[in-house]
Amino acid sequence: WGTYWTLPATMSVAGSRLLHLNELLRQSSRTVVGVSSKIISRERYQSKLVVHKVSISCCSSVLQTFDKILIANRGEIACRVMKTCKKMGIKTVAVHSDVDSSAVHVKMADEAVCVGPAPTNKSYLNMDAILEAARQTGAQAVHPGYGFLSENKEFARRLAAHGVTFIGPDTHAIQAMGDKIESKLIAKKAKVNTIPGFDGVVKDAEEAVRIAGEIGYPVMIKASAGGGGKGMRIAWNDEETREGFRFSSQEAASSFGDDRLLIEKFIDNPRHIEIQVLADKHGNALWLNERECSIQRRNQKVVEEAPSTFLDPETRCAMGEQAVSLAKAVQYSSAGTVEFLVDSKKNFYFLEMNTRLQVEHPITECITGLDLVQQMIRVAKGYPLQHRQADIPINGWAIESRVYAEDPYKSFGLPSIGRLSQYQEPVNIPAVRVDSGIQEGSDISIYYDPMISKLVTYGSTRAEALQRMEEALDNYVIRGVTHNIPLLREIITHPRFVSGDISTKFLQEVYPEGFKGHQLSDSERWELLATAVALFVAAQLRSQRFLGNLSDELETCSHVCLPGNSLVCRFLQVDLDGKRVDVSSEWNLASALLPVTVNGTQRTVQCLSRSASGEIDLQYLGTSYKLRVLSKLAAALNKHMPEKVPEDTSSILRSPMPGSVVAVSVKAGDTVAEGQEICVIEAMKMQNSMTAAKTAKVRPYSSALSSL
């Protein structure tokens, strides 16, 4: 068995399951339970293995690629690339900034080089330092991940000059696709659908009608100098076009002093669907099906899936072929993504091409069984593609949720920072893949992207994948930073999303007032209350159980959960205003996860906090709810307790001790936001950052910085 464990492509569908089974087997060897599941899983594994051995053996014969690869990135994508490198027997080099020196990607790599201080322009964007690191470690190739230097042609050029392979497309492809106007022209030439429109200036209303007729309704009339929605009109027929022309030109004249107008096809209810392409240096190119990425906020993707519920095989094929022809037009090699807007009638229009590995690539890997990073490395070495278009399947369904350290209640996600005091990924659920670059104790800092992980679930059907996603989100433990799991869980369970009725405007349309968390139905409310009450009672009962009496030696020397008497209270009946609710659970009060069965429904809730005075904070259906449970007596007496108005101490900022001011970060007249640093005090060999507790304006002040 041991030999096979190293082989499976962790990224394929089967692979992700295998990893899980591997875990299971390791666990089951320790415990007595799970003997039967062990046998079953081995059988299942064996059947999968056959498929795998075939695919792996055919590539292993030509697998000689690089000895050592430097990954010019951080976080989850650096870890992701290293996983494949390890699988392929390639040594890895991590680069990191000084604050990242104990990050996961650094620990995972065979070697690590510090390339500068925390700010990205001094470290992860510092080409000189990264080139030097490559030279110093003797790395033969560099994988740039996404972001940072991944689409920087200068970086690719300089690597080439140093004789280091850039794992990505050639510089001319990066350049061609990097320019919006140029890429559109190339696309047009390669017979890729682009958004139809009239590039010239429209003279009068009648010309506007004529052009609109050519483009096809609906059209958008917009000011040439425009922006921010001013001078913009949507027209669905000739009449509206004339009217729109008049209004828009007036508005444009008054707003911008320039009444020139353009006409463009209006994409109604657009979806963002992208095609993954894979090309080699020998002129071969494949399309690896689509990814539906319509759920976005502020043009950033939140939930992605593959395949799309919307595309039929013909559209998919047409899109794929156009994407491939574009790739061929720029002699593309490596993995790339062609983004399209798709309207409600399945017309699709080229948007742009990303010449790198996309964040959401795992879902494509799940449904095709390919390891994209492995393919990129092979192609970079110069091997031809090993698959034909006919070999590319769509197996099942994969969904990705981007888990961010963000407050979803503020414009669908404002970054938050902090230390992950508790962190547990739901990897014990089958067919779940978590790509992350952090662990318990990691800091989510101000310097980098606040992404915690990419949570991918797979199923043979979309419903199965969604169901697993629900379960995975419920079992995901993140403490210490605000996260967007409430929003993710709401999206994937929303009837519109479940039915596939989505567009890039999904979030604005579904939550016009902003996201407010899960809205409890009556039965959910009962369920939540019953759970909280039962938890309260379980905790109360446990606090009466003292061990260490000489009467029971067994109990004192074991830390095993649930001694016999706990079972007595496993099943609890809650009477809520005459309504009987049955709640049962193991009531393991130390675990971050609390699996409960309420009136026959199984759920995992999380108890975020529990206080002696009965306050219970429960994460239920993704959203956290604050509850207070009191005994009858305490509840009756509670009416006498005075209401308290929280005291406002935010206007005072006092140094915790005498020290010297080493830096003042604001100047008179500045407006400081909550949490913004005002000054730094050094005392006792320690620097303390003094931050504003609320938004305020800085008045003239006097201070003298002490010289160090």
Place this chain on the structure above:
Amino acid sequence: MAALKVVRSGSRLLNGFQSLLNNPRKVTCGVAATVTKHPRWYCVSHLSVQERIERKRKAALSGGGQQRIEAQHRRGKLTARERVELLLDPDSFVEYDMFVEHRCSDFGMEADHNKYPGDSVVTGQGRINGRLVYVFSQDFTVFGGSLSGAHAQKICKIMDQAMMVGAPVIGLNDSGGARIQEGVESLAGYADIFLRNVMASGVIPQISLIMGPCAGGAVYSPALTDFTFMVKDTSYLFITGPDVVKSVTNEDVTQEELGGAKTHTAVSGVAHKAFENDIDALLNLREFFNFLPLSNKDSAPITECHDPSDRLVPGLDTVVPLETTKAYDMLDIIHGIADEREFFEIMPNYAKNIVVGFARMNGRTVGIVGNQPKVASGCLDINSSVKGARFVRFCDAFNIPIITFVDVPGFLPGTAQEYGGIIRHGAKLLFAFAEATVPKITVITRKAYGGAYDVMSSKHLRGDVNYAWPSAEVAVMGAKGAVQIIFRGKENQAEAEAEYVEKFANPFPAAVRGFVDDIIQPSMTRKRICRDLEVLASKKQANPWKKHANIPL
């Protein structure tokens, strides 16, 4: 002894009454049995005595009357009996001295309407999560909860019994002060209580919860107890009230500023913690009680624990920042290692550069002391030394193992500290750690500099198990200061500094000398401590015989 015997039999008698009255069926049986034995006596006096008992009991239960109860509620406060009921397990309260009345005959006090059965305090015993506790709860609705001779006597009675059986005493204070009508008798009552507070100190845990005014001499009883908790906005502690302050020092000060919960938990350090309201306070007190042993003969309690003792805490491997000057939160470490991340912090708002409180390790209560690098770099000063010392002594007195987390750059320099007597006060912490004979486990997380290293439960002060994390630096002082002294006036200071760092800014100098027993990976800390506590549970150590030690007060 004779007096005590009387008390005990008396209480037994009361117990009998209590159970009889609580259970009407038993009463009927009792009547039947008695009738056959003493028919005449019973028939004659039965009705009137029984009636009087009922009436007195009813009067006792309604305290100062409905109006005063409502006034108490309007102030956002519960009555003495409501408090007892909330504090104790349901139906567990056994009341003593319900029929005691004050004995004052001056100023018209002897009038019937001025007599309240039970007087201005409710006393008795009951259970908190099944464990015995003695309670007194002052009744503000009766003469403003003022302390009469009878009131004091009732408190003394339960304290005496608590000492004999070995169970803690909880006092719920809500009293206007001495019963002025009684004069010196009231003062004597205070002194009687003080004496018992002192005698009980170190024998049984004593807890005071201030739930209303507590002024004048009365404040010394809470001050003598082990823990003083307060209720925000409704409780005050001061020697003299704002009026007297105004007349003596001409200061204008409100009650809240002078002796409110905030003052005492953040400025004076008189109170150990404050709670939002009566209910919050009482429920928290129940939780707190679970940490305490019943007496000095009892071992630290072990509750059922669901948190595996061998749980690894990966987050701790990155908790100490790489730059030695950067702060971190010691509470992150404490929450990480404690059972279920639960930590009952004592004095969380006072001398925040040291963290003390109770937690559990594998179910067993432990006292935790930690320097807090987040506040004043975790240095030791007067207040933090005193705070730490008192906590360590409590743990030692009541068999609670002490776990110490060390990240201390030294004692705080400056005239304010020297004039305030940092030498004297710092010595208290040193004394407390040195004399403690309970299991002592120490973990050096980062800095352990100078004398402060010695003080913080070092090996030299009989630390049983002393660990260092890889980030530990045990040295006389920081590199910069050391080099300035060693190489005074010489060049190449930077080079020398680097050499010093290489030599001393790591755990090896201490480890090679056996001053730390092992260098451990932070994520293993919980596992190691749980295992050590298991081993040290049978630790026996005694200090030389003495009347008592002479701690530098």
